[in-house]
Amino acid sequence: MNRLLKLLLIFTFAFMSDMQASTIIVCNSCKVKSIKEAIALASDNDTIKIKKGTYKEYGILVDKPLTIIGEEYPVIDGGLKGEIITVISDHVTVDGLFIINVGTSYTSDYAAIRVKKCKNFVIQNMVLEKLFFGIYLERARDGKVLSNKIIGDAIEEYNSGNGIQLWYSKNILIENNYIVNVRDGIYLEFSDDCIIKNNVSANNLRYGLHFMFSNNDIYQGNTFESNGAGVAVMFSKKIKMYNNIFKENWGTASYGMLLKEINDAEIIGNTFEENTIGINIEGSNRIVYKNNNFINNGWAIKVRGACYTNSFLSNNFLYNSFDISYNSNINDNVFDKNYWSNYTGYDLDKNGFGDIPYRPVKLFSYIVNRTPETIILLRSLFIDIIDFSEKVSPVFTPDNLLDKNPKMKKIEW
Amino acid sequence: MLKILKYSFYDLMRSRWSYVYFAFYLLLGVVLLFLNNDLSKAVITLMNVIIVLVPLIGTIFGVMYYYNSKEFTELLLAQPLKRSSIFLGQYLGVAISLSMSLVLGLGLPFVFYGLFKSSAIWDFSLLLITGTFLTFIFTALAFNIALSNENRIKGFGYAILLWLFLAIIYDGIFLMSLILFEDYPLDKLSLFGTMLNPIDLSRTLILLKLDISALLGYTGAVFKQFFGTSFGLVVSFVALLLWILLPVSRMIFKSKRKDF
Known part of the structure; x- marks a missing residue:
């Protein structure tokens, strides 16, 4: 009996919380015209739906557990002024937005989306263009970064940022992302227990994937092509x-x-x-x-x-x-x-x-190590002869x- | 000139040596493909063969042909014919028939093996082109040696020495000098060094296709420009052409002045 009561109680609570979670719609002709406004209006666990259109906003702070969904890729144009979305609450989902024109700064790392000290977030189906940093996870845990498309336009290493950056983050799944033309495609620093799976990282200025001081990570099925x-x-x-x-x-x-x-x-x-x-x-x-x-x-x-x-x-x-x-x-x-x-x-x-x-x-590889210019003699008959004699009785190798x-x-x- | 060319060419086509040469390449192509089952690996092995054997056969055959047809040449010289057209005709006859044996002998097995469907076709055609260049260069060098030496034994000796020098000894000296002067910037010198030897030059051309990823590992700006762009390809081909034109013009010059 007791158990049944408990079950009923849980059910009602679940139902009630479901009732509480409402949906706020944002569009250019709606009552709520900006995302910032929608976040201010929303209460915990609400869903914000963003309709197609262009929203000139930056510095959007997500400080409650919300689900932000874009319909048909609404454009959020930061106007090169600074960071665009900053998530500081647990249980946030960001889905299907087109973010463009992130500001460039030499003192702070502006990102299209920054997740700061929080848990259980999902960032998926995003398209990021003209960016400094793409997705920046800072002391975040247990999150997912799925199916995002990050297209940078980096030319110089010193004034460009990374596609996906993890800093002191734990247990993150990074899957099916496509990252091109940024500085480092995916960058992990002090981040443990992460899984990096089926991503494509190509034509980046520096590294396709960059690991620093990160332990117990798995990366599998990724393609890294033509990176600097x-x-x-x-x-x-x-x-x-x-x-x-x-x-x-x-x-x-x-x-x-x-x-x-x-x-x-x-x-x-x-x-x-x-x-x-x-x-x-x-x-x-x-x-x-x-x-x-x-x-x-x-x-x-x-x-x-x-x-x-x-x-x-x-x-x-x-x-x-x-x-x-x-x-x-x-x-x-x-x-x-x-x-x-x-x-x-x-x-x-x-x-x-x-x-x-x-x-x-081969002996020749030893010679090339010493005098790199000798590479021009690769596959010459003379080199084959000395390689052969070294093979018979190794001296240098x-x-x-x-x-x-x-x-x-x-x-x- | 065309008549003499035609005569030399048909004469060679009927001779046993052309068939031996053709059969040798045919056999080589078939065996390589049969053993390797892989076109791209066969191309690498073939490169070694072409770089070493084609110059050798070109020199020996050129010298041999000149000495063998000496009496016929003297007969022709008695006719009202230009000397340049006699020697140029003979030279082209030898060079063309040798190149034809090479291209057909190697080409046929590869074509039957499905070359046109393979991605190795460009590497392979580059191989055949450099092989043809090498044949022309070394036949011209051989004619030069033969023209300057009445003594057959001496002529053959010089021809073999020339081949040995360009194919092996040159690279040895080159390597030693690169290692000796390793404290100095060497990239210009090393590129220049390859230009001076037609065998090295054609090797570099093939390397540009096969080992480009290794070649780009070196830090010199000159290297990078040479290997990274089509600049290297153009320069190498121009140098190869020069290597044909210079010996041929010396051959004509020498033949005009020679007292037969």
């Missing part, structure tokens, strides 16, 4: 990277992925295609590289130093100019069961693995760096 310097993952622990695509990051300081001071990460099933450097590794330990494809890169993997106990298992190295480059002759990393398209050995016992080990580091079980056929999974 690719993707940078720095000073972070236990990051999982699955099935991402890193493509066409060309330039002198451009990498598919840059790993610096990364420990205990997993890099599985990714594709690195036509990058100047596929992965650049520096001071990173205990990382597992498995089932990745390295196709047509300048350098598939460049190991700069202080990298210990990493394992490279079952990857495909296809037609890279250099498979692996090392700048020292000490090696503590394991290479096993990879497929190397440059492997020239044979398989007499037909077990699928080559009978003689493969040495992925790490003696124990070899794949003892090179696959004879490309690995499919």
